[in-house]
Amino acid sequence: MTDPAEQAGHADRFAELSQSLQALRARIAAACAAAGRDSGEVTLIAVTKTFPASDIQLLAALGIADVGENRDQEAAPKAAQCAALGLRMSWHFVGQLQVNKCASVVSYADVVHSVDRMRLVSALGSRARAAGRTLRCLIQVSLDAAPGRGGVPTSGVLTLAGAVAAQDGLELGGVMAVAPPGESPAPAFRRLRGIADAVRAEHPGALMISAGMSGDLDEAIAEGATHVRVGTALLGGRPAFVR
Ligand SMILES: *Cc1c(COP(=O)(O)O)cnc(C)c1O
Numbered sequence: 001m002t003d004p005a006e007q008a009g010h011a012d013r014f015a016e017l018s019q020s021l022q023a024l025r026a027r028i029a030a031a032c033a034a035a036g037r038d039s040g041e042v043t044l045i046a047v048t049k050t051f052p053a054s055d056i057q058l059l060a061a062l063g064i065a066d067v068g069e070n071r072d073q074e075a076a077p078k079a080a081q082c083a084a085l086g087l088r089m090s091w092h093f094v095g096q097l098q099v100n101k102c103a104s105v106v107s108y109a110d111v112v113h114s115v116d117r118m119r120l121v122s123a124l125g126s127r128a129r130a131a132g133r134t135l136r137c138l139i140q141v142s143l144d145a146a147p148g149r150g151g152v153p154t155s156g157v158l159t160l161a162g163a164v165a166a167q168d169g170l171e172l173g174g175v176m177a178v179a180p181p182g183e184s185p186a187p188a189f190r191r192l193r194g195i196a197d198a199v200r201a202e203h204p205g206a207l208m209i210s211a212g213m214s215g216d217l218d219e220a221i222a223e224g225a226t227h228v229r230v231g232t233a234l235l236g237g238r239p240a241f242v243r
Pocket of ligand 1 (some may be wrong): 047049070094095140178211214215229231232234
């Protein structure tokens with residue numbers, strides 16, 4: 001980076017990200033305090049979809065260690081760029097996943113948040129074993145059982161969790177959900193917490209609750225979220241057509 005204009009842009013963006021991160025950290029701390037929780041219990045995952053690897057580099061300099069992406073076509077090259085920059089991030093795949101993308105996702109992801117059907121369990125397991133790695137998986141729960149947005153209905157969670165736990169190459173991390181649109185998030189996250197408790201009763205190591213985004217992370221933290229996935233509130237708005 002020798003171009004002075006580019007360097008100035010980099011400095012502006014750093015100041016911008018630094019400011020929004022500070023505000024976000026304060027918001028998370030306040031939500032934790034209100035819930036009687038320690039801020040250290042909540043990990044911030046920066047959802048960097050549509051934003052460039054250079055932003056991840058700046059976020060890393062600001063102390064962010066976890067990044068989330070929702071499309072393999074975008075995430076795979078970005079992860080490679082970050083590796084070339086010498087960044088060692090934890091990569092969270094948070095989007096709907098197709099079986100034919102599993103090999104690619106396993107090559108860079110540390111955690112997949114969106115395991116919602118049996119077929120993915122075997123596909124991710126065989127790819128993880130082939131790559132000689134252990135992939136942490138969360139069961140994505142559909143809190144309203146609406147089709148099309150991903151997630152297994154509540155009634156199927158324990159069976160799927162058992163399958164992940166039994167699959168060599170995979171490790172059951174916990175559960176993930178997106179609050180259903182058109183419903184207030186607090187009761188939805190309360191249901192997720194009940195489901196997480198049921199999963200933990202059978203799998204004591206499955207401690208993660210991935211819940212809460214820019215608009216509802218406060219409610220998620222009140223209901224026990226251990227990982228919040230934040231895009232807009234940290235990086236700014238995305239073009240409207242991108243999921
Ligand atoms: C994009 C995305 C987020 C972040 O959403 P924001 O509202 O921008 O914070 C979180 N989780 C998933 C699954 C996403 O796709």
